[in-house]
Amino acid sequence: MPFLEFRQITKRFPGVLALDGVSLTVERGTCHALIGENGAGKSTLGKILAGVYTADSGQIFIDGRPVAPTTPLAARELGIAMVHQELAFCPNLSVAENLCLGDFPRRRGFIDRSALRARARALLAAVGADIDPDIPIGTLSTGREQLVQIAAAVGTGAQIIVMDEPTSSLSAAETADLFRLVRELKARGLTLIYVSHRLEELFALCDHITVLRDGRHIATEAITSTTPARVVTQMIGRELRAHTPAHLTRELGPVRLSATALTSPGHFTNIPLSVRAGEIVGLAGIVGAGRSEVVQALFGLDPAATGEVRINDRPLALGSVEQALAAGLGLVPEDRKRQGLVLGLNCRENTALAALPLLTRFGFVRRAAEATLTARYATRLRVKTPSMETITAGLSGGNQQKIALAKWLARDCDVLLIDEPTRGVDVGAKAEIYQLLDELACEGKALLVVSSELPELIGLCRRILVMRQGALAGELPHAAFSEAALMQLMAGFPAAA
């Protein structure tokens, strides 16, 4: 009998079927990887196990008994704990207070501070974490905060620990520490569900691997009987396309965007870049290298940014979104839900938001012009929505992303800065977005694309700039594109042979 079993788990969110009848089993004392592209449903499955979400249908069994972790507390009582990507504690309280949050040691009604500290030390020692229990948890790095989360999980007697993208913001040393701890926990008989999209670490750490794609279970295999290439194919469900974008063969136009000595204290220094009409330039780098900060500074969102920027050969003063807009810049931001869209407004209103000054006469919105303009771009991008009056929150991720793009097409900018064009977008919409970006370049727009997905940049761009720790690490022309070459520049060391 398997230790942990998911049977036909289904979960819907507004506009998207996150999990579609997923079934899989996990052996006791193993590290089981859940892998898939963004939006594949891997985090959702982990969160259902940990009681953060409740499945719409399907069952979970532990040791053959059906269990219902409907809340995080219920999950904890079943011996399931989760280590979250984002801060899961009260940042203002101390490490010790956070560790004992549910059950403070008391003496005559008052909190027993020395017992509190002693218990926290014991919990931290159990996972080999050398952390002062008295400092506020908000001052810890993400990696150390994760250790505290693991200490709390182990301390509550968790048998199953769900780790959601634990290494996404860890340094190399912190990652090595985490791996050591995971192996030790496994040796103690704990079961780990390891959610990640980083293939290489899964092969170093896990015993079994389950691939999800578009909410469906694709395969569960022992790590020894599969290969990274096989997993990648399972993840994307097709061979990577060999199609060359049309814009690569076109003549380039004049320089639309140029920047020299672009600097923002604490984020990036001395970045030079230029993008010509009809060109798609990629901006690569690991998370934290300063890519998003560069495009946001160009768009006037960083008041501390300095440097000489020219749009269509006219100087642009940094620090003002208004002037950036007037000069012909547009920014499709990285996080569409937080930065790109007002989810409570409908598709028409969101599409018109940036173009509003062009659609206004005497302060009144010209409603007919607005309807025509927004419908034109929604049609061009093949946005699937019941109507333009549908609230944007109800659309799937891919269609929301199309609206976020349509907003800037409606504004008719010369230079488009696009941060993560296909994050959390399903495969079909991805292909359509690539096609659109290619068309835009052919029409003579200048595009600067930031992406964490290297195949995306390789398949899309004419040149790729690579950033590392806030500086320009190098530039690759189209002929020199390869994931290995990019990784080498991003990480700053020679690629392993």
Place this chain on the structure above:
Amino acid sequence: MPARLRALFRFQESGLLLVILALGALLTAFAGTVRTPVFERAADGTRARVYTTDAAGERVPLTIEKNKFLNAQNLAQLAKDTSFIAIMAVGMALVIISGGIDLTVGSIYALASVAGALVLRHFGAEGPAASSPILGILLGTGTCLGIAALCGLASGSLIVALRVHPFIITLGGMAIYRGIAFVITEGQSIGSFPAAFREFVRFEVGDGLGVVPLATMLVVLFVGWIFLSRLAAGRRVYAIGGNELAARFSGIRVERVKLGVYVISGLCAGIAALLSIGYYGAATSGDGQGYELNVIAAAVVGGASLNGGRGSALGVVLGALIIQMISSGIVILGINQNYSQIIIGSVVIFAVVLDNLNTWLAKRRLTAAA
């Protein structure tokens, strides 16, 4: 059902209308009747009682039996009382839709009242400038509205410049503005305005229906509705309340819009204040105490979301009507006055729960559709 009619039923306001009709029907059914004297309007425009002789041959006033709720006088009273709250609620709607809150409206109402009253008294019958009442009325109106808008500008500037939560700034502003009103009046009531001013505001038609507050309220409602649904500025208010960061990323000048909504909210409080000093003929620094809560209650009952991004001008005016119907209903039904606050408080909470339920249902519909 034709599509146009179905669309009408989806409007949040239609739910409020149903509530108002139901409340009206309930009040009419349970109010009972009252005998009131009959008035007639003489040729010179004054109103006088009508007399008749009874069986014993005595001259007695003619009376008529009326429903306590559904009679012209009561409805006129309800319209007037609702107008004051509704005017302020339209301003409040803008603030709440932008994701803010304005606790100063009651205090701005008081400060604008006394400031306007001081000017009007100067030009009143007993004032030193009694000879030019029209100039006085213009100056008084300007002072009342100008002070109110300035107060809104002050709160808005602090909120934008200091990046402090509007609750804190307007909580402070609420005390400061009322304090200024106390200081300039020394707690005295200020009256004796030019007669023309009072006559204008109290102008009545029919059975005591004061048309000026009602008409002003309808104008404010219309302007608010146009602003929110047709102007680019209104769209920006919704965008900022829905997602401030996304609005900023779309090139909207968030600070300017925020400043604007507080000025408008202050101005609305000033309009209500101007009507009230005309209507009651006097102002004190204690006027409008607690109005901010009634106004916020009206906005929330009317469907403005304190999370920002949602609400409408018509909705909050209907919300004000509901609040006012309930408080006057308590009087009509003869319920102990002390219960009135408890009942209104419960209604506000109930309205928000209902609204949350509605949002939840809509979300579930979306999920099912996907």
